[in-house]
Amino acid sequence: MENNVVEMRDIVKIFPPDNVALKRVSLSIKKGEIHSIIGENGAGKSTLMKVLYGLEKANQGEIFLGGVHKQISTPKEAVDCGIGMVHQEFMLVGVYTVLENIVLGDEPCNALGMLKLDAARDKLKNILEQFHFDFPLDEQVQNLSVAAQQKIEIVKLLYRNVDILILDEPTAVLAPQEADELFKLLEQLKQAGKTILFISHKLDEVLRISDTITVMRRGERVWTKPNQGLDKIALSNAMVGRDVMLTVEKPETVPGDTVLEFDGVSVKSPLVPGKLDNDRVSFSVRAGEILGVAGVEGNGQYEMVQALIGALPICAGNIRLMGRDISKDAIRERRRQISYISQDRKRSGSSQTDTLTDNVTMTHHYVSGRLKGKLGLLSVRKMRKLCDEIIENYQVKCKNSSTRMMELSGGNQQKVIIGREIELGCRLLVADQPVRGLDVGSIEYIHKKIVEERNKGVAVLLVSADLDELFSLSDRIVVFHNGRLVAQRRPDETTREEIGEFMLGARSELND
Amino acid sequence: MTKKATTIALGILTAIGMGMLLLVWQGYDPLDSYAAVFRYSMGSSFAIGVTLERTAIVAMVALAATTTFSSGASNLGMFGQILTGEIIATAIGVYLPLPGWLLIPAMLIGSALGGACMALIAGLLRKYFNMNEFITTLMFNFILDYFTEYLVNTSMRDPLMSWPMSKVIAPQGVMPRFFGFLDGSVFFALAILVISYILWKNTRFGYEMRMNGKNPIFANYGGCDAQGNFLKAMALSGAYNGLAGCLLIIGSGQQNRFVPGMGENYANEGLMIAIVANNNVIGVVLYSFLFSMLNAGATGMQLETSVPLEFITMLIGLTVMSVVSIREYSTTFINNAKAMAENRKFKKREVK
Structure with a gap:
C-alpha cells in the first residue's frame, strides 16, 4: 500500500441519464512504473483518468495519493497533488512562444504583476538538460511539428513538478519514428522516478513499453497484470471478451477498369x-x-x-x-x-439531434429512387424501411429507427453512416x-x-x-x-x- | 409524445399560475379576470369567430418564422413583408375591378408573391454581395414601413378620411363568412397548414431545409443544394408573411383597408410562437390559438375587471419563458434523476 502512489477505490461514474461508465473500478499504481490502461472505446479508461485528473466528478469512490485520502475536483487541484494529463488535443496557443506556453497559467511574476520570464527560463533549463529536450524556447508553437508540441505538453507538466503523468493515446498523432522517440522519453522519465499512466488502443506499443497493464471492458477492470508473458492475443481477448481477427481476410482479386x-x-x-x-x-x-x-x-x-x-x-x-x-x-x-464516409462523423457525417431515419435518408433522398412515394413525395414509410434494413444488416445496436443519432455509441453511429453510404451503391x-x-x-x-x-x-x-x-x-x-x-x-x-x-x-x- | 405534452402543459400552467399571483398582488380577483378572458374569446360564436380569425393570421407569421428558424436562413423581416402583403392586397382590392371569386385569389397570390420578393431580395443580396440577411431583412422593415406610409399619404389616400389611410377594398374582395361567424381565412389557413406539414415531412425540399437547419455541414456533404435551398426558404418565409398581410386586409373582421403600421404586433407574436412551438407545425397551431385567445379576451377583461390590457402581453411573455425553460430543463432534470437512481443501485449492492 505504501508504494502505491495512486489508489483509486470503487469508483462509480454515471453519465446522465443511465450510462454507467465506471462500475466500481479500483486501481492501484506503483511508484515509478509505466502503467498502461487499455480497452475498447467506451470501456471507461479515459473516464477513469479524467476522474483522477479532476475533469469528471465521480458519483462514488475514493482516491488515495501515497496513502492519503484526497478530494480532487479540478485539474488545478490535480496538478497541485502532482498529477498531470496530456490530452489527445493539445492545449497550446499557436502564436505564443514555447516558453510562454509552458508558463501559461503558472506565470512567475514580480510584486507588480509583471512577467519574470527569465526566472522560468532558468528553471526550465534544468528540465531540458535532464531529459535532453532540444527545442527553441523562443519559437512560436505553431511553427513546430506535432511531435514537438506533444513534448511541450509534457514539459509543461514537468515544469509544474508533476510526478504522475497521464498520457491519453499519445501516439495517435505520431509517425512510427516519432512514436519511438516518445517511448525513449517515457523511459527516461521513468528513470527519473516519474510514474506514467499510458492510455492506448495499440497493443504493440503497450506490450513494448509497459511495466504493468490494466485491461478495461464495459466500465469494469478485467485484470491488472505485470507485463510478462503477455501477448497481443491475450490482451485483445481480455478487451473484447472474445477472439478478434486482427488481420482481415482478403482474397486476391484482379482490379478492373x-x-x-x-x-x-x-x-x-x-x-x-x-x-x-x-x-x-x-x-x-x-x-x-x-x-x-x-x-x-x-x-x-x-x-x-x-x-x-x-x-x-x-x-x-x-x-x-x-x-x-x-x-x-x-x-x-x-x-x-461517390459514396463518402467523412472524417468527422459528428460534424460532417451526421445530424446528431435527428433520428436515425433522417440520418440515413441523406443523399438517398435525391440519388436513388428507393425513397420515392406517391406524387413524387418522399415516402416516410420507405425512409423507415431503409433505416430498419441498415440497422439489421449493419448490426447497429439501437432501440429503433426513431432513436436520435446522439444516443448511439461512436461505433454504432459509424455503422449507420457506413450503411447509408454503401447502400447508395x-x-x-x-x-x-x-x-x-x-x-x-x-x-x-x-x-x-x-x-x-x-x-x-x-x-x-x-x-x-x-x-x-x-x-x-x-x-x-x-x-x-x-x-x-x-x-x-x-x-x-x-x-x-x-x-x-x-x-x-x-x-x-x-x-x- | 406524452413527455412533450406534459412539458407544454406544465409550462402553460406555470405561466397562468404566475399570472394569478401577479393579479392577486395587484389587488384583482384572478379567477374573475381569467373568466372574463375566456368569456370574451370563447364565450359566444361571435367571440370564437374573432379568436379563430386572429389565429389564422398569426399562424401564417408563425409559419414564416418556423421556416427561417428550421432552415438556418434568418428572416427577421416579418413586419416589412406583412406590410408588403397588406399594401398589395389593398391595391388589388381597391383598383382592380374583378368579381369576388377572382379578386380574393388575386389578392392572396399577389400578396404572397410580394412578400416572397421582399425576402428574396435580401436572399439575393446575401448571395451576390454576401450581405447578412439578418440585418438586411431587419432594415427592410423600416424602408417598407415608411414607403407604405408614404403611399397612403399620397396616391392611395382616402380623401374622405382625416387620418392617412387607404380606401376600403371592394366589398366582393372581403372574405365570406361561413355559418354566420367563421371567417374564410380560417379554412384558408387550415389548408396552408396541411400543405406546410406535408412540405416539411414529405418533400425533398423540406428534408433538405430541415437538415440544413440542424447541421449545414452534413447537409452540404450529403449533396443538399445549400444555396438554392436558402433562397427558396427565404422566399417561402416571405410568402407566408405576405399571406398574413393579405388576411389582415380581407378578413371579414378586419378594417378592410390599409392603415399605416398595422400588423406589427402580429410580427412579434409570430416569432414568439415559432420559438415556443419549437419548429413544429402542430405546435404552431396550438400556440397561435392560445395566444389569440388571450389577445381576443384581453379587451373584455379590461372592460369587466379593469385589469389593464397590457397584463395579457405580460402573460404571453411569461408563457413563452416558462414553456421554453421547462422544455429545455426537463431533459436535464429527468436525466439527472435517472443517474441518481442508478447510483443508488450501486450503493445497495455495497450494503449486501
Whole structure:
C-alpha cells in the first residue's frame, strides 16, 4: 500500500441519464512504473483518468495519493497533488512562444504583476538538460511539428513538478519514428522516478513499453497484470471478451477498369496565400482495389478528399470519374456517383439531434429512387424501411429507427453512416479515416465491410493515419508529404518503416 | 409524445399560475379576470369567430418564422413583408375591378408573391454581395414601413378620411363568412397548414431545409443544394408573411383597408410562437390559438375587471419563458434523476 502512489477505490461514474461508465473500478499504481490502461472505446479508461485528473466528478469512490485520502475536483487541484494529463488535443496557443506556453497559467511574476520570464527560463533549463529536450524556447508553437508540441505538453507538466503523468493515446498523432522517440522519453522519465499512466488502443506499443497493464471492458477492470508473458492475443481477448481477427481476410482479386483518376491536381490553400495544399497530385483507383492513402495529418490528404468531393476548388489538373471530368461539378452532382464516409462523423457525417431515419435518408433522398412515394413525395414509410434494413444488416445496436443519432455509441453511429453510404451503391467509395476513435469490435466489422465492397468490384479510396489499417486493407499505398504524392508501394513489397520515412519526408520518389 | 405534452402543459400552467399571483398582488380577483378572458374569446360564436380569425393570421407569421428558424436562413423581416402583403392586397382590392371569386385569389397570390420578393431580395443580396440577411431583412422593415406610409399619404389616400389611410377594398374582395361567424381565412389557413406539414415531412425540399437547419455541414456533404435551398426558404418565409398581410386586409373582421403600421404586433407574436412551438407545425397551431385567445379576451377583461390590457402581453411573455425553460430543463432534470437512481443501485449492492 505504501508504494502505491495512486489508489483509486470503487469508483462509480454515471453519465446522465443511465450510462454507467465506471462500475466500481479500483486501481492501484506503483511508484515509478509505466502503467498502461487499455480497452475498447467506451470501456471507461479515459473516464477513469479524467476522474483522477479532476475533469469528471465521480458519483462514488475514493482516491488515495501515497496513502492519503484526497478530494480532487479540478485539474488545478490535480496538478497541485502532482498529477498531470496530456490530452489527445493539445492545449497550446499557436502564436505564443514555447516558453510562454509552458508558463501559461503558472506565470512567475514580480510584486507588480509583471512577467519574470527569465526566472522560468532558468528553471526550465534544468528540465531540458535532464531529459535532453532540444527545442527553441523562443519559437512560436505553431511553427513546430506535432511531435514537438506533444513534448511541450509534457514539459509543461514537468515544469509544474508533476510526478504522475497521464498520457491519453499519445501516439495517435505520431509517425512510427516519432512514436519511438516518445517511448525513449517515457523511459527516461521513468528513470527519473516519474510514474506514467499510458492510455492506448495499440497493443504493440503497450506490450513494448509497459511495466504493468490494466485491461478495461464495459466500465469494469478485467485484470491488472505485470507485463510478462503477455501477448497481443491475450490482451485483445481480455478487451473484447472474445477472439478478434486482427488481420482481415482478403482474397486476391484482379482490379478492373479505372474508376477514379487524379491527373496533376493542385489545390490552393484557403488559409495561406501562395501555398499549394495539393501540388500536382496524380493517382488512379481501379474497380475492385483499395488504394490506401498514408501521410502525417496535415500533409494534403484531407484537401485531396475535399477536392474530390467538390468542397474545395482545384486550380490545376483534372479529376476524372469513370472517364468523365468532374472537376467543375457541384457536390450534389458528384455525390450521385461517390459514396463518402467523412472524417468527422459528428460534424460532417451526421445530424446528431435527428433520428436515425433522417440520418440515413441523406443523399438517398435525391440519388436513388428507393425513397420515392406517391406524387413524387418522399415516402416516410420507405425512409423507415431503409433505416430498419441498415440497422439489421449493419448490426447497429439501437432501440429503433426513431432513436436520435446522439444516443448511439461512436461505433454504432459509424455503422449507420457506413450503411447509408454503401447502400447508395456507388462505384467509388471514399473512406476518410473510417475507424478513427472506434473500438476493436467495430473496427473489425467496418474493415470487413470495406473489403466486401472491394470484392464486389467497388473502387475504394481509403485515407488513414494508422499504418496498421493501411497495411492490412490496401492493395496499393500512396504517401502524401507536404501536399505532394511522394511514393507508391504495394504493402507486401514495403515495410511500415519505409512508409514512415516517406511520411516524414526523409525520402521521396518524386521525379520532377 | 406524452413527455412533450406534459412539458407544454406544465409550462402553460406555470405561466397562468404566475399570472394569478401577479393579479392577486395587484389587488384583482384572478379567477374573475381569467373568466372574463375566456368569456370574451370563447364565450359566444361571435367571440370564437374573432379568436379563430386572429389565429389564422398569426399562424401564417408563425409559419414564416418556423421556416427561417428550421432552415438556418434568418428572416427577421416579418413586419416589412406583412406590410408588403397588406399594401398589395389593398391595391388589388381597391383598383382592380374583378368579381369576388377572382379578386380574393388575386389578392392572396399577389400578396404572397410580394412578400416572397421582399425576402428574396435580401436572399439575393446575401448571395451576390454576401450581405447578412439578418440585418438586411431587419432594415427592410423600416424602408417598407415608411414607403407604405408614404403611399397612403399620397396616391392611395382616402380623401374622405382625416387620418392617412387607404380606401376600403371592394366589398366582393372581403372574405365570406361561413355559418354566420367563421371567417374564410380560417379554412384558408387550415389548408396552408396541411400543405406546410406535408412540405416539411414529405418533400425533398423540406428534408433538405430541415437538415440544413440542424447541421449545414452534413447537409452540404450529403449533396443538399445549400444555396438554392436558402433562397427558396427565404422566399417561402416571405410568402407566408405576405399571406398574413393579405388576411389582415380581407378578413371579414378586419378594417378592410390599409392603415399605416398595422400588423406589427402580429410580427412579434409570430416569432414568439415559432420559438415556443419549437419548429413544429402542430405546435404552431396550438400556440397561435392560445395566444389569440388571450389577445381576443384581453379587451373584455379590461372592460369587466379593469385589469389593464397590457397584463395579457405580460402573460404571453411569461408563457413563452416558462414553456421554453421547462422544455429545455426537463431533459436535464429527468436525466439527472435517472443517474441518481442508478447510483443508488450501486450503493445497495455495497450494503449486501
